[in-house]
Amino acid sequence: MASGTKSKGANKPKGKSNSANKARRSVVGTARKPKPWGMIIGLIAIVALAAGVFTYAFSQIADKEQWVVSADNQDPSTKISGVVRKDYKAGQHISAEQRVAYDQSPPFGGPHDNAWAECNGTVYPMAVRTENMVHALEHGAVWVAYNPDKIKGKALNTLKSKVENQPYMLMSPYPGLDKPIALSSWGHQLKLTSADDSRIGDFIKSLRENQYQNPEPGGRCDAQGTGFDPTNPPPFVAEKPGPDAVTMDGKGATDGSAEEQGGAVPPATGGATPPATGGATPPATGVATPPPSQ
């Protein structure tokens, strides 16, 4: 084994194989024989080259795979500093007339409107009803929300360039946002101050269409036929929802899942009064009228 390795290694460098063979034949004696400098230098060169390739390949693989979602790397966003995580129950739907008393601002999970906001790299110039935006998160989209008083001009264009025409992305102003930028994906949020922060790209790579973190893999981003018009979306409502709002545990949502499976959902933050109508029944006709005017 050792001699095989030796002869392979020793024969590799070009040139000096002759003297190497001679050296092997006369193991004892022949003090005149010069040291095989050529072979030594050749070997060192090979080792250095291999080490370089090794380091390069390793760093490339590590860098590439760090953000690749897989069964072994189900949430790469754990490597991003500042990401807030929460578990939300999926699939709790409300009608266009209802509102949800969300626990976060902007929310990144919880009950939402039957119709999802279009999320085909859609850049909304106006603030959009939050209940529709949250449904897009459930389908695997990343929502870039920004404070319109803080993000303008060049910063706004930088954000747009990361969203426009990018499937499973949507962007809208969110008046009153406590930080200039909030990136949201279902159950994940990262608030930032700069549009040039490199964590924006890492967040998108980690969570957009992440089939392990999003509740409905394959959910669609096109909204035609759902009652949501991307050119004239239902408007953002700044006022806090009233006591009849659907709570975070889904009380008042269409599917009545709160009654059946309650307990495994995050606690509601205030406003826990059930809707006046009670029960889990929206109007049977369910016409998609816009939300009540503020």
Add this chain to the structure above:
Amino acid sequence: MTSAESSRGSGRTLVLIAALLAVLLVGAAGGMLITLAKGGTDTAPSVDSVDVGFAQDMRVHHLQAVTMAGIERDRTADPILRGLAFDIESTQLSQSSEMAGWLTVWVQPDLPDAGAGHMKWMSEGGAHSHSDGNGGKTTGTVDRMPGMATTDEINKLRTLTGTELDVLFLQLMLRHHQGGLEMAQYGAAHAGKGYVRNLAQKIVESQEIEASQMRTFLAQRGAKPLPTQ
């Protein structure tokens, strides 16, 4: 003479170690470059694995849901149900294509053998029984998977309008979701690949929620679910 000999000996050892190191490093570096080029290694599941059986049968099951949801989306007058139908149609079509992608990479047919029966993969490795599609239990194959609608039922859906259409759609789709649940649960528990178990589990969770919504929608229309097969 002795000192010269020993110095030559240690030089030889050095060369040997260096040679060994070079061979190892070259091998490792080569391996890493191959990994870099290929993008990881992954062995494909075999023809009689849970993974292949689940992907093929769930595709058949999903594609019928796509058909039924498409009919409802085109014909219903109810915007909420149109949205629900569109959601089911596009999500299940997308998931079905994902499973077709797996099967392509695994070098397996993207649909099960026509006429050879379904759900044999659910009896793998023992006497685990499953629904036979007719209200009974079996450990063998079944001709029609639980929840699948007949051609007559689907053709009837194509002729109805208004509340009659909505009720039959909800009944058929609810039964379809309930029927697929057992397959999805088995896939989530027994598939070999993490990504297969994950999709199966997501199907279990999201379809249970949709089923609960459809029960509510049926009740609102004064209708009852169909008996489970």
